[in-house]
Ligand code: FES
């Protein structure tokens with residue numbers, strides 16, 4: 001057994017793990033982060049996407065021991081995040097999911113895309129989702145959902161910028 005210390009969703013956690021334990025299993029079974037879905041378990045489908053030190057990563061092809069000292073964010077850690085809130089509303093109104101199995105990974109990937117890109121286009125979103133597989137939706141609703149979230153965030157930031165001079 002190896003002792004590891006990680007920061008998961010802002011909380012520091014120390015645990016003993018077997019060297020062969022996958023990060024995805026550690027997050028699901030030991031931390032209770034059930035948003036980390038397992039699909040292919042080969043790093044292909046993106047269902048297990050998380051943020052590892054701020055970068056998207058596949059939890060199914062990382063060992064927990066390799067992540068000693070890392071900062072990890074799962075969907076559970078983005079509950080109060082305004083970008084994630086806009087994305088969830090977009091997925092809801094634009095029918096961005098059916099069975100929902102791919103959705104946590106899609107949301108993490110979309111969140112990363114919105115944070116990194118100033119210019120959000122359907123083509124750019126499709127490119128970002130080349131790392132995530134959905135077997136239900138045909139992707140059209142997902143792309144619309146992310147566009148909608150980008151529009152929502154842009155209009156909300158415009159409104160708050162307009163309010164600021166008169167605000168306090
Ligand atoms: S379960 Fe990790 S990429 Fe498919």
Ligand code: FES
Pocket residue numbers: 096097098099100101102103133134135136137
């Ligand atoms: S909504 Fe079912 S796999 Fe994407």
